[in-house]
Structure formats: C-alpha cells, structure tokens
Amino acid sequence: MDFELSEEQRLLKESVQRLLADRYGFEARQRYMAEPEGWSRQVWRQYAELGLLGLPFEEKYGGFGGGPVETMIVMEAFGRALALEPLFATVILGGGLIRLGGSAAQQQALLPKIADGSLLLAFGHVERQSRFDLFDVATTAKKDGAGYVLDGAKSVVLHGDTADKLIVSARVAGARRDKSGVGLFLVDAKANGMSRRGYPTVDGLRAAEIQLSNVRVGADGVIGEAGNALPLIERAVDIAIAALSAEAVGAMAAMHELTVEYLKTRKQFGVPIGAFQVLQHRAVDMFVALEQARSMAYFATMMAEETNAIERRKAISAAKVQIGRSVKLVGQQAIQLHGGIGMTMEYKVGHYFKRATMIDTLYGDADHHLAELARLGGLVSRA
Amino acid sequence: MDLRFTPEENAFRQDVRAFLKGALPEAIRKKMVEGRSLSKDDIVTWQRILNQKGWAVPHWAKEWGGTGWTPVQQHIYQEEREMLPAPDPLPFGVNMVGPVIIAFGSEAQKKRFLPRIANIDDWWAQGFSEPGSGSDLASLKTSAKREGDHYIVNGQKTWTTLAQYANWIFCLVRTDPAAKKQEGISFLLIDMKSKGITVRPIQTIDGGREVNEVFFDDVRVPVENLVGQENKGWDYAKFLLGNERTGIARVGISKERVRRLKELAALERVGDKPLIEDPAFRAKIAAIEVELKALEMTLLRVVADERSRKSNRPNPASSILKIKGSEIQQSITELALEIVGPYALPYERDDRGLLRNEPSDGPEWAAPIAPTYFNYRKVSIYGGSNEIQKNIIAKAVLGL
Ligand SMILES: Cc1cc2nc3c(=O)[nH]c(=O)nc-3n(C[C@H](O)[C@H](O)[C@H](O)COP(=O)(O)OP(=O)(O)OC[C@H]3O[C@@H](n4cnc5c(N)ncnc54)[C@H](O)[C@@H]3O)c2cc1C
Numbered sequence: 001m002d003f004e005l006s007e008e009q010r011l012l013k014e015s016v017q018r019l020l021a022d023r024y025g026f027e028a029r030q031r032y033m034a035e036p037e038g039w040s041r042q043v044w045r046q047y048a049e050l051g052l053l054g055l056p057f058e059e060k061y062g063g064f065g066g067g068p069v070e071t072m073i074v075m076e077a078f079g080r081a082l083a084l085e086p087l088f089a090t091v092i093l094g095g096g097l098i099r100l101g102g103s104a105a106q107q108q109a110l111l112p113k114i115a116d117g118s119l120l121l122a123f124g125h126v127e128r129q130s131r132f133d134l135f136d137v138a139t140t141a142k143k144d145g146a147g148y149v150l151d152g153a154k155s156v157v158l159h160g161d162t163a164d165k166l167i168v169s170a171r172v173a174g175a176r177r178d179k180s181g182v183g184l185f186l187v188d189a190k191a192n193g194m195s196r197r198g199y200p201t202v203d204g205l206r207a208a209e210i211q212l213s214n215v216r217v218g219a220d221g222v223i224g225e226a227g228n229a230l231p232l233i234e235r236a237v238d239i240a241i242a243a244l245s246a247e248a249v250g251a252m253a254a255m256h257e258l259t260v261e262y263l264k265t266r267k268q269f270g271v272p273i274g275a276f277q278v279l280q281h282r283a284v285d286m287f288v289a290l291e292q293a294r295s296m297a298y299f300a301t302m303m304a305e306e307t308n309a310i311e312r313r314k315a316i317s318a319a320k321v322q323i324g325r326s327v328k329l330v331g332q333q334a335i336q337l338h339g340g341i342g343m344t345m346e347y348k349v350g351h352y353f354k355r356a357t358m359i360d361t362l363y364g365d366a367d368h369h370l371a372e373l374a375r376l377g378g379l380v381s382r383a
Numbered sequence: 384m385d386l387r388f389t390p391e392e393n394a395f396r397q398d399v400r401a402f403l404k405g406a407l408p409e410a411i412r413k414k415m416v417e418g419r420s421l422s423k424d425d426i427v428t429w430q431r432i433l434n435q436k437g438w439a440v441p442h443w444a445k446e447w448g449g450t451g452w453t454p455v456q457q458h459i460y461q462e463e464r465e466m467l468p469a470p471d472p473l474p475f476g477v478n479m480v481g482p483v484i485i486a487f488g489s490e491a492q493k494k495r496f497l498p499r500i501a502n503i504d505d506w507w508a509q510g511f512s513e514p515g516s517g518s519d520l521a522s523l524k525t526s527a528k529r530e531g532d533h534y535i536v537n538g539q540k541t542w543t544t545l546a547q548y549a550n551w552i553f554c555l556v557r558t559d560p561a562a563k564k565q566e567g568i569s570f571l572l573i574d575m576k577s578k579g580i581t582v583r584p585i586q587t588i589d590g591g592r593e594v595n596e597v598f599f600d601d602v603r604v605p606v607e608n609l610v611g612q613e614n615k616g617w618d619y620a621k622f623l624l625g626n627e628r629t630g631i632a633r634v635g636i637s638k639e640r641v642r643r644l645k646e647l648a649a650l651e652r653v654g655d656k657p658l659i660e661d662p663a664f665r666a667k668i669a670a671i672e673v674e675l676k677a678l679e680m681t682l683l684r685v686v687a688d689e690r691s692r693k694s695n696r697p698n699p700a701s702s703i704l705k706i707k708g709s710e711i712q713q714s715i716t717e718l719a720l721e722i723v724g725p726y727a728l729p730y731e732r733d734d735r736g737l738l739r740n741e742p743s744d745g746p747e748w749a750a751p752i753a754p755t756y757f758n759y760r761k762v763s764i765y766g767g768s769n770e771i772q773k774n775i776i777a778k779a780v781l782g783l
Contacts, residue, residue, distance in 0.1 A: 128744055131653055131724050155744055156725045177654065199743065202730040202753045209744045268519035278770055328717070335760045339517050339768065340542045340594075343587050343761055350588035354757060361720070361727045371663065 003298070005073070012066075013073045019050060020081035026348055029204075032084050037162045038206040039084035045117055053091055054115025057099055061111035068239065068304040072246040072297065079250020082351055084205060086120055086159035092243045093158070093236060094121025097167050097184060101224035101232040106186070110165075122163035124154035124187075124210050125233065132364040134233055135179045139212065141170035141226070146219040148172070148226070150185060150193075150212045158362075160208030161198025164189055168212065172227050183226040184233070185217045192216070203355040231309065237363055238316040242300035244359050245323045249297045251356040252290045252326060255334040258349050259283060262338055279337060286330045293326035314376050317369035324366025327356040386683075388455070395456055399463045406432050407469045415468040416643060418751040420591060423506075423548045430472045430503040439501045440477050444485055447497045454689040458629060458682070465635025475507040475544070476500040480553045482626050483570065483619050487611035492572070496551075510540040510554035510573070510597060511620065517542075518771050520555070521564045521617060525599060527556035527571060529606070534558075534571060536579075536602040542765070546582050546595040550575050559614050570616035572608040579603075587761075589754035590730070624767065629689070631766065632682045632704040633712055637675050640715045644668055647722050647748060658722060667721075671714055678707045702776045706769050709762040716756040727753040 005013060023043050032040040047053050055070050057063025064070070071092065078087065095114050098106055098121075113119035130136035139152025150170050160166060166187050174181030187194060193215040198208040224232045260283055263274030273279055296319040303315035331353040335342040342349050360366060373379070388396070411425045433439040434448075442457055443449035452460065464471070472478075481500045484492050499505045516523040525538025536556055546552065552573050559567030573580075579602040585594045611619055645668065648659035658664055685701045720727055726745030730753070743749070763769040777783045 126725050129652060131651075133654060136654070153744060156728050200730050201728040202757075203728070207728055207743075267515075268517065268522075270519075270522075273518075276770075278773070332713075332760065335588075336763060336768070339764055340512070343594075343758075343764065345586040345588060345590070350757070353760075354588060354753075357720075357753070357756070358728060361725060365721060365724070367663065367721060 016074055016077040024081040044085050048117030053117050057111045062115035068301040071243050072301045075243045075246035076250035079247035080254045089159035090121045092240050093123040096236040096239050120163045122157050122160040122166050124157045124166045124168040126155050128155050132368040136177050137169050137171045137182050138176045139170040141172045141183050148217045150215040152212050154210040157208045157210050161206055181227050182229045184223040184229040186221040203358040239304045241316050241363050242304040245297040245300045245319050248323045248356050248359045249294050251352045252330045255352045256286050256290050259334045259337050282333055286333050289326040289329045293323050296322035317373040320369040321366045324360040327360055331356050396459045399460050403467055418755050427503050429470050434502045439472050448501045454686050458686045462635035466639045468639045475509045479623050480507050483623050487619050505551045506548045508543050508546040508549035508552040510552045512542045514541050525556050527558050532606050534604045536599045538599050540597040543595045543597050546597050555616050565617040568616040569613050570610040570619045573604050577602045589758040632708040634679045637711050644718055651722050674711055706772050712762050713759050716759045719752050720756045723749050723752040
C-alpha cells in the first residue's frame with residue numbers, strides 16, 4: 001500500500017496546479033463566468049495542450065492512459081480552482097461512456113477529438129421524475145429501420161448548453177422504472193428535433209434542459225447494448241462520483257485553508273480570532289471532516305474501476321455519504337467563522353461553499369447513498 | 384402552574400388570525416410561502432395595513448401607538464403573523480430605533496419620528512457594524528466631532544441591511560476618542576440624504592442585494608439628532624440589542640416552514656412514492672419538530688415570565704432563543720435542499736433580483752431553495768453571532 005504519488009503523477013499534479021494558479025485567479029474566474037458560454041475556450045485549449053482532456057483515454061486515441069488516480073489529481077485541482085470548464089461533462093462523463101462502452105469505431109471517431117479539445121460532450125440522463133435513480137428513464141427510443149427515434153426530455157444536463165454532441169439515455173423496452181431496457185444514444189446537438197435551453201447553476205456553472213422530439217439516431221449512434229446499458233451507466237457514473245469526490249476535497253481543502261488563514265489575521269477584541277479556543281476547535285472539526293473526506297475520496301478512487309459491480313457501488317456510495325456530510329460541516333463552518341465577509345460574492349469562500357454543496361446533490365446526495373449502502377448490506381460483512 | 388392559554392387568550396388568537404388573514408394581500412402571502420424576496424413596496428404596503436389597524440407597534444408605550452397587550456398577547460400576535468406567513472414590520476424602525484427613542488429620546492424626537500416609524504413613512508437602517516468592528520462592536524471607529532450646532536461624521540458602516548431603501552440611519556459613532564472604548568460612543572440619527580453619504584451595495588452569496596456599505600465623508604448632523612446624552616450611546620445600544628428578547632426565536636416562522644417542508648415533500652416523488660412517505664425522511668422532519676416544540680415551550684416560559692418579572696434583567700432562558708431559533712431555521716433550509724434534489728442547481732434572477740424559474744423544467748417552487756439555504760447561513764452570524772451568544776450565556780448565566 002502506497003499513498004505516495006509516482007514521479008509522473010507528481011509532475012501531473014504540479015503542472016495542473018501551476019496552470020490553474022496562473023489562469024484561475026478570482027477575477028479571472030469572474031471574467032470567464034461572464035463569457036457567453038460561461039467558461040473560457042482559451043483555458044480549454046490549454047487543458048488540451050497539457051493533455052488533461054485525453055487523460056483517461058488510451059494512447060492510440062491521443063490520450064495518456066491515465067487511471068482513477070490521475071483523474072483524482074486533476075479533479076482535486078479543479079475543486080481548488082473552482083474551474084468552470086466542462087471537463088467533468090466532456091471527459092469524465094461523456095468520454096467515460098465512450099471509453100467504457102463505445103464501439104471501436106466510436107472510440108476512434110470521438111476520443112481523439114475530445115483529447116484535442118475540439119469536441120464537447122454532455123450526458124443527458126436525469127429526468128424530471130428520476131431524481132437519483134439511474135434506472136428511472138421515461139424518454140423512449142423506438143426502433144426505426146437500423147436506427148432509433150428518440151422522444152422525451154432531459155433535465156439539468158451539466159454543460160448541455162455548449163456540448164457538440166449529447167449522450168442520451170432512452171428506453172427501448174420495459175416500463176419507466178425497469179432495470180433492463182435502457183439504451184444510450186449519441187445525438188448531435190444540432191440534430192432535427194433537438195432543442196435545449198441553457199442556464200446558469202447556483203454554483204456558477206452551466207446546465208441545460210433538453211427536449212427530444214422525433215430525433216433520429218442511426219445504428220452508429222447506439223452506444224453499447226441498446227437494451228442493456230444500465231451497467232455501463234452505473235460504471236461511468238461511479239467513476240464520475242469518484243471524480244466529484246476529489247473535486248469536493250479540493251474545494252474543502254481550499255475552504256479550510258482560507259478559514260485558518262482568516263483566524264490568524266482577523267482581529268476582534270484586540271486579538272486574532274484564532275486565539276478563541278472555541279474557534280480553534282471548530283477549525284479542527286473542519287480539518288477532521290476534510291481528512292475523512294479525503295480518505296473516502298481515495299477509497300472511491302481505489303474502487304472506481306473495480307470489476308465486481310456490487311463492491312464498487314457500495315464503495316462509491318460510502319464515499320458519497322462521507323463527502324456529503326463533510327461538505328456540509330466544512331462549508332457551513334467556513335462561512336460561520338468568516339462572519340459577514342463569508343456571506344459575500346466578493347469573497348472566495350462562499351463560492352467554494354456553493355460548489356461543494358451542489359456536489360452533494362449530483363448523482364445522489366448523502367441520504368440517497370446511505371440508503372443504497374444499507375440496502376446493499378453495508379461495508380462490513382456479517383460472516 | 385397552569386400551562387394552557389386562557390379562554391380569553393384563545394379568543395384573542397382567533398380575532399388576530401381572522402384579521403390578519405383577511406388583511407394580507409394574497410400576492411405578498413404567496414411570496415412569503417414560496418420564500419421569494421419581497422419588494423420595498425410589499426413591506427411598506429403591509430406595515431401600513433397593520434398601522435391602520437393600530438397593530439404596527441403593539442409593544443410600544445400606549446401614548447405612541449402601543450396596544451397595551453400583555454406579553455402573552457404580543458407573543459400570540461407575532462406567532463399568528465409569522466404562521467400566516469406575513470412579513471414583519473420593518474425591525475430597524477419598530478423594534479430597534481423606535482424603542483430607543485421612546486426610552487431615551489427627546490420629546491421633539493418622539494413627535495418627529497415615532498409616528499413616521501409606525502407608518503413606515505421613514506425607512507430606517509441600522510448603522511452599527513464596521514469593517515473592523517463586528518463582534519467587537521465597541522471598537523467602532525466612525526467619528527463624530529462637535530462643531531457648533533453640528534456633528535461632523537466620518538467613517539464607514541457595513542453590512543447595513545436594505546440601506547438602499549433607507550432615508551434614515553441610526554448610527555453608533557465615537558464622540559470621545561480618549562475615553563474607554565464603551566464610554567466614548569454616542570447614538571446619532573442621520574438623514575441618508577445628507578451630503579457626504581455614499582451607499583455601495585454588497586452582493587450576498589445567494590445573489591441577493593440586501594446589505595450595503597455606507598460611507599460618511601464630512602457629513603453634517605444637527606446636534607438635535609443626538610439621542611439621549613453624548614457618550615452614553617453604548618448603554619442605548621445594549622438596551623436595543625437586549626430589547627427583543629422573544630422575537631428572535633422565530634417559532635411561528637419555523638412552524639410555517641416545517642408545514643411547507645411537508646407540503647413540498649409530498650409533491651416530490653422518490654421512485655413511485657412521495658418523499659414524505661419515506662420513513663427516514665419523515666424522521667428527519669420529526670426531529671426538527673421536536674426541537675421546535677422544545678424551543679416553543681422555552682419561549683413560552685420566557686414570555687410568561689416577562690409578565691411577572693419586576694427587574695429589567697432578561698430571563699436567562701431568553702439567551703437560548705437566538706441560538707436554537709437560528710439553528711432550527713437553518714436546518715429547515717437544509718431539508719428543503721434535500722427535497723428539491725437535482726433541481727437545486729438551476730439559477731435564474733430577473734432584473735430586480737427576484738427569483739424566477741423559467742429555464743428549468745423542475746418544479747416551480749424549486750428556484751429559491753438553494754439560494755435560501757446559502758442566505759440563511761446569516762442567521763447565526765448577525766445580531767450577535769452564535770459564538771458571541773454562547774460567550775454571553777457562559778459569562779452572564781453560568782458565571783464562568
Ligand atoms: C446578512 C447580514 C445582515 C446584517 N445586517 C446588519 C445591519 O443591518 N446593521 C449592522 O450594523 N450590522 C449588520 N450585520 C453585521 C453583523 O451584526 C456582523 O456580521 C456580526 O456582528 C459579526 O461580525 P463580523 O461579520 O465582523 O464577524 P467577526 O466579528 O469578525 O467574527 C468572525 C467569527 O469569529 C467569531 N468570534 C468573534 N469574536 C469571538 C469571541 N470572542 N469568541 C468566540 N468567537 C468569536 C464570530 O462568531 C465569527 O464566527 C449583518 C450581517 C449579515 C451577515
């Protein structure tokens with residue numbers, strides 16, 4: 001067992017951190033947010049140059065063959081920088097589905113373009129009624145010659161407004177909450193019958209509502225097995241949750257550092273407020289919550305590509321529970337210990353608080369995953 | 384010991400409820416239920432309706448418009464108002480500066496300001512906090528130098544709630560820089576239209592515009608706007624802060640919000656069932672209800688005690704009200720966030736800073752949920768942070 005990064009991983013970490021430190025000051029971030037797409041195309045190109053956009057892909061597709069640890073390194077840095085670009089939507093989610101479930105032809109056609117920064121993807125899966133249940137899909141895919149015709153609507157599609165192509169889940173058979181019968185389809189954003197409405201999210205990122213009416217997809221647009229895509233979706237989402245956990249750790253670490261620094265510099269009653277023992281203990285509580293979350297983000301990373309799906313799901317749920325609880329404590333206390341200044345848009349800590357809070361609601365909140373973990377029997381076996 | 388309300392008190396509650404229900408404009412009630420921000424107009428409209436009825440300032444001395452209600456009646460009135468839910472009369476006027484003027488102001492000040500406060504003809508802001516003086520309020524630096532018939536005020540206030548609407552602000556200012564810090568402070572009433580005042584908005588993390596910085600640059604304030612005696616302002620500030628002993632518990636508001644939680648949890652479905660039918664989620668709401676009932680009983684003990692208490696010292700239990708009241712309000716916003724699930728994310732504001740929810744296909748009630756959760760972190764910070772409240776209890780109640 002070794003928690004040390006390898007030489008290459010260390011280099012990756014340093015170069016990502018350097019790039020983000022350079023490009024992601026607080027004012028720069030505000031500027032990117034104000035751009036029409038809500039993020040920076042220029043910074044996106046730099047991610048591509050650095051190899052971040054092809055990180056998890058095989059070398060023959062222009063990637064770096066990185067695993068979950070490399071993803072964790074990048075996502076933690078993104079969490080610290082509060083980066084706005086659609087790396088999660090395009091590389092982790094979209095790229096993940098293609099990498100894990102796409103045909104050789106799809107991989108050949110798409111992965112190199114993701115890696116070089118010329119193709120943006122989004123994953124249209126959540127629906128108005130589905131909440132956190134990955135199998136709950138009402139959108140339909142009807143067989144039409146060799147291809148399919150899609151009808152339905154997708155909600156809160158992360159970066160769905162700027163994606164060039166969307167990977168959309170739809171039901172080829174069965175009832176809305178059946179575990180079988182779900183398919184995945186690659187749809188061009190400009191396809192006939194597609195419409196989308198983009199909007200900002202409360203954490204400063206972007207999402208979209210997607211309508212599909214009579215959208216035709218050819219046989220080459222079917223990803224994986226048309227009637228049995230749920231295992232693929234679960235795999236990709238589990239990897240995505242591990243990535244989000246790392247992002248949350250980055251955001252929490254930054255909040256904790258800002259808070260400790262503030263305790264040392266803010267003076268009231270003639271002393272730095274960090275002299276008050278109650279605040280010291282609170283900063284320690286934050287630290288404990290942060291480190292427990294970091295440990296569980298490692299656990300999620302370790303288990304993200306586990307082949308036993310049940311073990312993998314349990315590990316990921318356990319991690320998401322810890323992340324959800326930690327972001328609540330760290331985020332709330334970061335604001336509290338800053339007093340009024342923590343409540344303002346002009347100061348960084350509140351932006352971390354919002355992003356970390358929203359990570360809890362993505363792909364299942366702490367309650368959802370606690371119930372899942374309990375249903376699957378927990379982590380310690382009785383035998 | 385008789386823990387029940389008397390028949391008279393119950394009848395009073397019915398009367399209050401009937402009036403408030405009939406009088407509150409539906410558009411305002413709807414915004415309150417949905418947790419959307421109120422406009423200046425909404426607040427003014429409602430307070431004037433109450434004032435018309437003679438109920439804007441029930442706790443004031445009778446000669447200035449008070450109703451002469453007992454503490455229990457006042458409690459009932461506030462609870463009914465909150466549960467409706469109806470807006471509060473503007474606290475900076477009716478709960479803060481009004482009582483200070485009644486207790487320490489000159490006759491001229493009373494005549495000039497009190498009727499206008501009750502009818503919200505003036506919009507008052509509270510100018511206490513400064514960038515360097517939050518919890519340690521007595522360290523404030525904004526100075527007022529006497530020059531003939533005027534004070535010349537220089538300095539900066541911050542976190543000033545709704546100062547963008549205010550035409551008056553009451554300020555703590557330093558009039559004697561040489562004295563011990565609590566002893567050189569005065570309480571000044573300042574016309575916001577005076578030359579040399581600048582208001583700069585501060586946007587809060589939810590995107591709202593409710594606080595401001597207020598800058599004073601050689602602002603001339605007539606000496607007749609000094610409340611009470613020079614350098615006694617700290618006493619008046621303590622009176623002001625300790626004045627609202629029971630209102631801060633917000634029990635009525637929290638009851639209404641728990642009701643709303645249940646309503647929303649019944650609308651939102653998890654799988655094939657409404658969320659409210661999930662036993663784990665129901666238990667979470669029930670846990671809040673237990674805390675809230677305990678707070679309500681504590682509040683009633685304090686209220687009942689106000690009636691019999693001779694001395695002006697607050698009941699030690701009253702210190703609990705702010706801490707528990709704010710924690711409960713915050714935990715309700717947390718549960719709302721859990722109910723809304725993925726629809727916490729969409730964010731949209733119209734040009735007036737009010738929330739709308741056009742862009743997402745989520746439930747129409749979703750938009751204010753996450754911003755409210757973020758915004759409500761304030762309730763354990765302002766009005767004396769919860770850490771400061773605990774310091775006070777440790778010292779004043781426990782003698783530590
Ligand atoms: C939304 C909002 C509206 C407000 N409206 C108004 C208004 O209208 N008018 C007005 O005058 N003010 C207003 N305030 C200001 C508010 O009263 C102050 O924010 C509050 O007093 C805390 O001061 P501070 O922000 O400077 O934090 P600080 O005093 O710097 O406190 C930072 C942290 O240190 C803790 N701390 C400080 N001292 C101690 C101690 N001795 N022991 C333990 N912990 C300690 C605090 O609890 C807090 O967690 C408002 C604030 C907010 C957030």
